[in-house]
Amino acid sequence: MRQSASKPLVVLGLVIGCLAIWGCGEPRAPFAGNYRSETPFADKGHIELNLKENGEATWKLEKEMRELKFKWKVEGDHLFLYTREGAVMVATPTEGGKKLTVDMSGNWHPSCPVNQCLIFNKVSGGG
């Protein structure tokens, strides 16, 4: 009984390992780089967004010292930015990745809502 129970568990372990590899996601390289918001934010200057290839990201206001950390991934035509608390921001690359439209509402909208929308221009890096 013990032997027969261990075999399925080994199979299960192997399958979970394969799924973990499969679940690693799409390559981030084309979108990695430094971005800068088109407009100043909250009277604190422009936002500098840095998307690193390892899935980490930083968000910094020009007039503030503090740097906020995010995680990000690519899925389909969109980038998903995750806050520490679990909120999701959907960013849509346009103009071949030169611009990034970030929906700050925490939801997905086919067109970014005007009062919740931030547009970034790529400054350097990426493909």
Add this chain to the structure above:
Amino acid sequence: MAGKDTPETGESGGLRLDHLGQEVTVPRGSRIVSQGETPEFFYVVQSGKVRVFRETQDGIRTELTELGSGSYFGEVALVTGQPRTASVEAVEESTLIKVSKEEFDRLLNQNPQLSRHIIQQLAAWLVAGDRRLETETVHQVKLRQISWFDYALIISLSIVFAVVFNIYNDNQIPLIQGWGVKSEVPQISLDQALDYYHQKSAVFVDARKNNFFEQRHIKEAISLPVVFFDLQYPMFQFMLTQMGASKEKPLIVYGGNSSRRFDVDLARLLMEKGHDKVLVLGGNYQGWERAYPVEEKKGKAPGTMPLGLAGLIEWLPVGIFLLLLIPPVRRSPYLSVACRLLLGVIFIEFALSKIMRPAVFALNVVDYNLTPAWGVNLWSLALPWAELLGGLFLVLGIRTRAAATIIGGMNIIFIIGLVNAIFLGLPINCGCVGEVGEPVNWWKVLKNTGMLFMAIQIFFYDRLFVLDRGGFIWRARSI
């Protein structure tokens, strides 16, 4: 074909008939006798190969044996006078001697040796059949057995995997949100706060997510979703400055629910930022809706983001649901296999979309407002692992009845959550397979209902291709 009517059994025990019956050639795949028909002939295989099988009304086919040269068939129905008990088809082109019932009866009367041979053969089959029946019964009983161990196995594995994975996960969340954090945030009653409101001597801050704020909020309140606090606090400061509100002006925070105290969390963060007077609106979570003037818009569901393959696969249970309406198909174990594979893949997909980022899923759970605050994170950690293990168990054929029960149970919970959200008009994301862009609607309910029926079908009829007690059981039977 007239002549000698004396049969002989060959050296191999096969039967030879000389000058009796009629020689016929049957092409490959053709049906020679059919189960249930009135018997008219007895057959001896001269050359080629035939297959004997039984088929139930549900379409379950049991292959009994294959017969080659010298073998015979069709005698059981002729002896018993009952309809054919099995069907026979040609595996390859075969030549048979077809003996009529009258010839067969005459043959038995005149040849006690053949009669004895047939009786011995029938008796041997009977004994072998009994043994097989016993083996089959034991196996079926084992398959139908369902023990608490199976459930305990899946649930405990899910919890262990969830906790261990969470320890090593970069996106780790606490097992219980806010555990050990002392609430030092002062509260203010609805009536007292109403005075502040009328005198415009406090700023009301809504801590909920943006979609809830847009749907309904206290008139002139400012939105500062706690989940976007770090990002939106600069804008909040800017708005306070524009309003001419100093840091000393009381901030009255509201927007908690029974699954997460967004209001308390936000109040604490604001105090950390140096706001001197932060108060949480007390009383019932929804009390402000009746006590204060509100601004509201009709609840707007989130936009639908295409989910790709996952979205398409999700529709298949609706098709299976229609198949389940057809009684003979409903009981088919082959349908169980299809249901297992499909349901397994769907639940694995569900799980993979949540496992890596439990905080995102936890917020989706909070939106439904059905889970107590202490259980949200535990549920958000364990549920995706239960989905993954349940899905894998179904695909691999391990403890399928228990896996189907657990998955069916999850479907019931999902359906309750979805229906509740629809009736309350909650502007939330489903959180089923996509992190955003998956609105809650009746289609989701239908899909989950389809999956529930699939789980029930598996529970009652699954018995093929299972990796269960005693190893893998390939259930394409040969009796």
